[in-house]
Amino acid sequence: MRSLSLLLITIFLILSSFNQAWADKSKNFRPKRKMTRKEYIETYREIAIKEMNLFHIPASITLAQGILESGDGNSYLAVVGKNHFGVKCHSSWKGPSLRLDDDKKNECFRKYKSVEHSYKDHSVFLQSQRYQNLFTYKITDYKKWAKGLKKAGYATNPHYPKLLIKIIEENNLDQYDQFYQKDYNSHKPSPFDKGSGSFKFTIGNKNRISENNRSRMIVAVAGDSYLSLAQKYGLKEWEIYNYNDAHKSDKPEADTNIYLERKKGKAARGSDTHIMKEGENMHSIAQQYGIRLKALYRRNRMKSGRQPNVGDTIYLRGKAPKK
Numbered sequence: 676m677r678s679l680s681l682l683l684i685t686i687f688l689i690l691s692s693f694n695q696a697w698a699d700k701s702k703n704f705r706p707k708r709k710m711t712r713k714e715y716i717e718t719y720r721e722i723a724i725k726e727m728n729l730f731h732i733p734a735s736i737t738l739a740q741g742i743l744e745s746g747d748g749n750s751y752l753a754v755v756g757k758n759h760f761g762v763k764c765h766s767s768w769k770g771p772s773l774r775l776d777d778d779k780k781n782e783c784f785r786k787y788k789s790v791e792h793s794y795k796d797h798s799v800f801l802q803s804q805r806y807q808n809l810f811t812y813k814i815t816d817y818k819k820w821a822k823g824l825k826k827a828g829y830a831t832n833p834h835y836p837k838l839l840i841k842i843i844e845e846n847n848l849d850q851y852d853q854f855y856q857k858d859y860n861s862h863k864p865s866p867f868d869k870g871s872g873s874f875k876f877t878i879g880n881k882n883r884i885s886e887n888n889r890s891r892m893i894v895a896v897a898g899d900s901y902l903s904l905a906q907k908y909g910l911k912e913w914e915i916y917n918y919n920d921a922h923k924s925d926k927p928e929a930d931t932n933i934y935l936e937r938k939k940g941k942a943a944r945g946s947d948t949h950i951m952k953e954g955e956n957m958h959s960i961a962q963q964y965g966i967r968l969k970a971l972y973r974r975n976r977m978k979s980g981r982q983p984n985v986g987d988t989i990y991l992r993g994k995a996p997k998k
Contacts, residue, residue: 704751715747716846719759722794724854729908730798730884731810734851736820737797739842748790751775756786760797778831799909802891802935814855817843856883884908884935888943888965891935895927908935920958920968932962940970942991949989956982957989964991 710718716738723734723741744761745753752758756773764772764783771786787793801809806827812819821836821843832838843849884891893904904927905915916922918934927933942964949960957977961968972979975995983989 704754706749706754710748712742712747712846715742715745716848718748719790719794720851722791724851726794726798727814727852727855728883730802731814732798732801733814733817733820733849734854735817735843735848736824736839737794738846738848738851739817739821739839740797740824741794742842742846743838752784753790756784757790757793758785758787759790759793760800762793762796762800795909815849815852817849817852887932887934888939890938890965892932892965893935895929895931895933897929899927899929899933901925901927901933904933910935920961931959932965934962934965938965938967940967941974942966944992947990947992949991951983951985951987951989953985960989960991966991 719741720734720738723737726732726737727734741748741759744750745759748754748759752761752773752775758773761777762785763777764785768783768785773784773786774781775784776782777784785793785796787796806824806829809820809823809827812823818836818840821839824830824839825833825835829835884893886892893908895904901915901919901921901923902912904910905912908915910918915933915935916925918937919927921927938961946964949964951960957971958968960966961971969979971989971991972981974990974993975983976997977983988995
């Protein structure tokens with residue numbers, strides 16, 4: 676028993692020494708070539724604009740956070756972990772990580788395959804319920820966004836909003852917010868240009884996140900698959916199937932609603948019933964109104980899999996009367 680205790684203590688001390696050495700290494704870290712702020716903005720502005728149009732987060736805010744959190748892309752976490760936003764692991768993270776001292780000693784931070792993955796994860800991270808109030812602000816109101824991030828608990832520094840606003844205004848980052856729902860074309864080299872020497876981002880009306888019955892969704896376009904949409908919006912494969920009452924053999928039809936979070940148990944107020952039309956089924960009604968398919972069947976006292984007839988009344992909020 677004593678030998679086991681000594682072994683456990685030895686392992687603990689070795690791990691503690693390793694983590695402390697890692698923390699010390701991060702404090703003394705110097706990149707091989709230091710990136711300037713101008714280079715950082717020119718390198719990552721295109722992806723910030725792209726993320727803005729997919730996730731409704733101002734490009735100015737994304738860039739300012741990246742600049743502040745990563746030290747213009749020069750911090751140990753940014754260079755080694757490709758983490759530009761200081762996003763910590765949290766319980767949901769299953770990927771690789773780095774251990775660094777922050778608010779507490781030896782904290783767990785996410786490590787990414789690329790900076791682009793870091794930007795994407797930052798967008799997905801801000802979609803959580805904790806930050807939903809941010810999306811009531813205008814995309815061009817970077818001051819409200821900066822203050823809202825602090826209020827929602829993104830950072831502990833009491834001066835966080837002022838720091839973001841200062842970076843935005845000193846570097847004219849709000850100019851990129853003007854490309855919300857507009858085409859953007861840059862002829863300068865970018866790591867996201869696929870080797871073409873220029874970057875063009877064309878905005879369409881589809882695949883942009885909107886909301887239906889208080890659930891986030893996009894509209895599918897031809898060629899979409901559930902897997903490709905899950906990867907695009909940072910969802911696990913099982914999540915997108917679950918949220919849309921779909922199976923692995925299913926393919927989303929063009930111009931149909933695809934949900935990025937769990938649907939509700941009933942329709943929004945004002946949508947009490949629906950009259951079945953030719954070509955409709957229970958699944959298409961569930962997607963149209965943002966209702967879970969099982970809940971829709973229960974409300975209509977129907978067995979799962981059964982389909983109503985054209986002209987039948989489908990109850991969306993209350994329960995169908997007993998026959």
